[in-house]
Amino acid sequence: MKDPTVCEEGHNLKQQKTPRQRMPEQDHHQRIKNFSEVPQGYTPELARLEASRCLQCKKPLCRSGCPVGIDIPAFIKLIAEGDYAGSARKLKEHNSLPAVCGRVCPQEDQCEKVCIVAKKFTSVAVGNLERFAADYERTNGAISIPELPEPSGYKVAVVGSGPAGLSAAGELVKKGHEVVIFEALHKAGGVLVYGIPEFRLPKAIVESEIEYLKKLGVKIELNSVIGKMETVDELLGNGFDAVFVATGAGLPLFMGIPGENFCGVYSANEYLTRVNLMKAYDNGHVTPILKKKRIAVIGGGNVAMDAARTALRMGTEEVYIVYRRSRTEMPARIEEVKHGEEEGLRFHLLTNPVRILGDEKGWVKALECTKMELGEPDASGRRRPVPVPNSEFLLDVDCVIIAIGTSAHPLIPMTTPGVKVNPRGNIIADEKNGQTTQEGVFAGGDIVTGAATVILAMGAGKQAAQAIDEYVRKKRPALNRAGSGLAHTSARR
Amino acid sequence: MFKIVAKEKLSDVIYRTVVEAPKIARKRKAGQFVVVKIDEQGERIPLTISDADPEAGTISIVFQTVGYTTKQLSTLKVGDHILDIAGPMGHPTPVKNYGTVVSIGGGLGTALGRPITEALYKAGNHVIAIISARNKSLVMFEEEMRKISHELLIATDDGSAGFKGFPTQLLQKLIDEGRKIDLVVCVGPVPLMAAVSKVTKPYGLKTIVSLNPIMVDATGMCGACRVTVGGVTRFGCVDGPEFDGHQVDYDELMKRLKTYTEREQEMNQRFASQFQEVKR
Numbered sequence A: 001m002k003d004p005t006v007c008e009e010g011h012n013l014k015q016q017k018t019p020r021q022r023m024p025e026q027d028h029h030q031r032i033k034n035f036s037e038v039p040q041g042y043t044p045e046l047a048r049l050e051a052s053r054c055l056q057c058k059k060p061l062c063r064s065g066c067p068v069g070i071d072i073p074a075f076i077k078l079i080a081e082g083d084y085a086g087s088a089r090k091l092k093e094h095n096s097l098p099a100v101c102g103r104v105c106p107q108e109d110q111c112e113k114v115c116i117v118a119k120k121f122t123s124v125a126v127g128n129l130e131r132f133a134a135d136y137e138r139t140n141g142a143i144s145i146p147e148l149p150e151p152s153g154y155k156v157a158v159v160g161s162g163p164a165g166l167s168a169a170g171e172l173v174k175k176g177h178e179v180v181i182f183e184a185l186h187k188a189g190g191v192l193v194y195g196i197p198e199f200r201l202p203k204a205i206v207e208s209e210i211e212y213l214k215k216l217g218v219k220i221e222l223n224s225v226i227g228k229m230e231t232v233d234e235l236l237g238n239g240f241d242a243v244f245v246a247t248g249a250g251l252p253l254f255m256g257i258p259g260e261n262f263c264g265v266y267s268a269n270e271y272l273t274r275v276n277l278m279k280a281y282d283n284g285h286v287t288p289i290l291k292k293k294r295i296a297v298i299g300g301g302n303v304a305m306d307a308a309r310t311a312l313r314m315g316t317e318e319v320y321i322v323y324r325r326s327r328t329e330m331p332a333r334i335e336e337v338k339h340g341e342e343e344g345l346r347f348h349l350l351t352n353p354v355r356i357l358g359d360e361k362g363w364v365k366a367l368e369c370t371k372m373e374l375g376e377p378d379a380s381g382r383r384r385p386v387p388v389p390n391s392e393f394l395l396d397v398d399c400v401i402i403a404i405g406t407s408a409h410p411l412i413p414m415t416t417p418g419v420k421v422n423p424r425g426n427i428i429a430d431e432k433n434g435q436t437t438q439e440g441v442f443a444g445g446d447i448v449t450g451a452a453t454v455i456l457a458m459g460a461g462k463q464a465a466q467a468i469d470e471y472v473r474k475k476r477p478a479l480n481r482a483g484s485g486l487a488h489t490s491a492r493r
Numbered sequence B: 001m002f003k004i005v006a007k008e009k010l011s012d013v014i015y016r017t018v019v020e021a022p023k024i025a026r027k028r029k030a031g032q033f034v035v036v037k038i039d040e041q042g043e044r045i046p047l048t049i050s051d052a053d054p055e056a057g058t059i060s061i062v063f064q065t066v067g068y069t070t071k072q073l074s075t076l077k078v079g080d081h082i083l084d085i086a087g088p089m090g091h092p093t094p095v096k097n098y099g100t101v102v103s104i105g106g107g108l109g110t111a112l113g114r115p116i117t118e119a120l121y122k123a124g125n126h127v128i129a130i131i132s133a134r135n136k137s138l139v140m141f142e143e144e145m146r147k148i149s150h151e152l153l154i155a156t157d158d159g160s161a162g163f164k165g166f167p168t169q170l171l172q173k174l175i176d177e178g179r180k181i182d183l184v185v186c187v188g189p190v191p192l193m194a195a196v197s198k199v200t201k202p203y204g205l206k207t208i209v210s211l212n213p214i215m216v217d218a219t220g221m222c223g224a225c226r227v228t229v230g231g232v233t234r235f236g237c238v239d240g241p242e243f244d245g246h247q248v249d250y251d252e253l254m255k256r257l258k259t260y261t262e263r264e265q266e267m268n269q270r271f272a273s274q275f276q277e278v279k280r
């Protein structure tokens, strides 16, 4: 019989005496009064202790769980040895935004889910360690600028500055190309700045990543709506050798139930944009936001949790999550649900909104809901919620935030005839290299996959950058000076 | 950063500002707008591109000081900079030769509808322009409108200039006289657009209105600008701002425009006190 406490590589899992190190968190009574980050980060002592839990597997399973294949044992080993800056450099070989991913990756479904230690104990806290190394590098001024190759002479446009666009830009500039990012909004970062709240991802982190790209030579043109100000085809005609489209899936969906246009009904995107991007939580900023007493947030994903926890911090007395399936089906990260619960969110699970009621001035006054029960599994494999007859009830709320998802933005496909979309409106692009149906145009991230994750968007950006590099060199070989562009080291200066 | 190169006070509350924005100037068409954010703390507000000079690389905006941001904008001088301007947003007006077009502007709407009227005029339409205001001293853009119309009618509430009454009465008169009208365009306050649509609807007279819902990003990402048109929710910023006047739920639009009244009043007071300090 195989001993379950010994793994395939012969590590004795019983030796795991050190428990998983919890990251210190801001007390929940305190944190709902501010927008500061909830988990406060490891101290070097905690980080080294946690790093010592990694078994340094020869065939690390964790690595197969990471969409970008970070060399996890290697970066953890450097932490265990106290070489934090070295660890951060190791991370950056595969992931250009480790401080972001360490915070927002659904680790429990990726690297940590398959970590061997998780078979017997709780997994190594890969995400927390990743965050630690990246934060160390940033806060200690240890960020190294890689040596860049000679300018290649090629020029690439990146449309959209979310994780897909940023990672593609970083890779392309490191290959010696001139890169210009065009961003529709007045700030770069995509969902990282307008969607994910400050208390989960401090904007200073995103800003420092963007500063880093600028130092590498990436140009960022804000307030530039491609398709309106210039089209993709015009970019190609005006000296760009290739275009990478990374415009995300930002179009908010509504439910189509009566009363959705009453005053006091927000999409999660609007609510979060007002608070995050426009900083409505700070009275010094001009953009208004409604401060209501009882808010219902419809949906069960990360976006719903973010909107709900933001609403608590805006001083809302009662915040309800209204979700039509049960807790097990909630797509939100476990940590976010737990944090939300500690902070006082109230859950109406197996509850489906059917109508928003308003007063004569057009303001929300209640949300009518139906109770649901779980029936047979549907196409997604989750049990389909079906309404319980005669179970209607009114939820007494004065504001409703709809967080049931987003879809692809149509502007680029509408204005770029060569770029084809699938029936859901997502740009059709090769999974491996991002090639669209039009030559010279590549796409990646949420605009291709539909709403997904930061790390997948980054991975797509990186793959596309590789393909774009090959494409431009093949297209205009004369420019391609021998050896230039390809070799780059990340040696510290 | 977008540099202000000219500024003009058109009335107590209306200003015209010309800004350097070469890419927008080259691309914009009648009916489109920009989003302006004055500084780091500022709000993003939509403003119609009232004119553009592609050679000089400038666009002009005409605005009325109704609240904090438009008042703040009015304090900026030639040589000052606006932090962010994005555009051109929204669909351009579908310009072609319709035949006879009646263009109705109310108050500031006359200036905002001017580029649309101009485009229709240049496309060979017979243009009848109706401009309206409360009294003679508030009648504006008369000269500008005269240049781009074949007939110019004026309506004032008190009759101090032109016809005494509402522009809708002038429109009704044209219809009653049996004038052949192929298109009506109205840009102005919501009640005026609603009233004009009400007049033209029984005659099945195609009517275009330019809606002004509250906006945030104006790129289609937030849904703040939701309007109901033909029973369907549309996004004013990307599906509009122009819609078929007969299909619009004006009552809902008017209610939604009042969403932030409280905060707007608070900000108005803040502006007053800040402005006092600047003066001192």
Ligand SMILES: Cc1cc2nc3c(=O)[nH]c(=O)nc-3n(C[C@H](O)[C@H](O)[C@H](O)COP(=O)(O)OP(=O)(O)OC[C@H]3O[C@@H](n4cnc5c(N)ncnc54)[C@H](O)[C@@H]3O)c2cc1C
Residues within 6 Å of the ligand: A104, A105, A106, A159, A160, A161, A162, A163, A164, A165, A182, A183, A184, A185, A189, A190, A191, A192, A195, A196, A224, A225, A226, A227, A246, A247, A248, A249, A250, A272, A302, A303, A306, A409, A411, A412, A444, A445, A446, A447, A451, A452, A453, A454, A455, A457
């Ligand atoms: C509230 C919220 C919370 C989330 N939480 C998590 C999480 O915890 N973990 C996780 O992994 N993922 C999370 N996600 C999902 C994740 O943020 C996205 O999958 C990811 O940001 C997609 O990256 P992207 O680069 O494809 O697009 P985006 O980040 O959407 O960026 C697209 C950018 O393109 C710009 N753009 C659009 N059209 C144009 C145009 N025509 N011209 C110029 N620019 C344009 C947009 O303004 C935007 O800045 C969350 C999403 C939201 C909304």
Ligand SMILES: Cc1cc2nc3c(=O)[nH]c(=O)nc-3n(C[C@H](O)[C@H](O)[C@H](O)COP(=O)(O)OP(=O)(O)OC[C@H]3O[C@@H](n4cnc5c(N)ncnc54)[C@H](O)[C@@H]3O)c2cc1C
Residues within 6 Å of the ligand: B033, B045, B046, B047, B048, B049, B061, B062, B063, B064, B065, B066, B067, B068, B069, B070, B071, B108, B112, B211, B212, B213, B214, B215, B241, B257, B258, B264, B265, B267
């Ligand atoms: C497509 C479009 C084009 C526009 N073009 C012009 C223009 O060329 N010149 C001009 O003066 N105004 C224009 N407006 C209206 C202008 O955007 C608002 O007057 C401005 O946002 C008010 O900001 P504020 O801070 O000065 O006033 P606030 O204190 O915010 O509001 C004062 C009043 O303006 C209304 N209002 C507030 N926000 C908006 C908004 N986003 N849109 C419409 N009304 C609003 C409120 O109902 C309130 O009654 C346009 C609006 C749209 C949607």
Ligand code: SF4
Residues within 6 Å of the ligand: A065, A066, A067, A068, A069, A070, A072, A095, A101, A102, A105, A106, A107, A110, A111, A112, A126, A127, A130, A455
């Ligand atoms: S990037 Fe995400 S999945 Fe990969 S190692 Fe880091 S936390 Fe895990």
Ligand code: SF4
Residues within 6 Å of the ligand: A053, A054, A055, A056, A057, A060, A061, A062, A063, A072, A073, A114, A115, A116, A117, A124, A126
């Ligand atoms: S993180 Fe887990 S799976 Fe990965 S190397 Fe360490 S112990 Fe092995």
Ligand code: FES
Residues within 6 Å of the ligand: B214, B215, B216, B217, B218, B219, B220, B221, B222, B223, B224, B225, B226, B235, B236, B237, B238
């Ligand atoms: S203003 Fe945000 S979608 Fe129109």
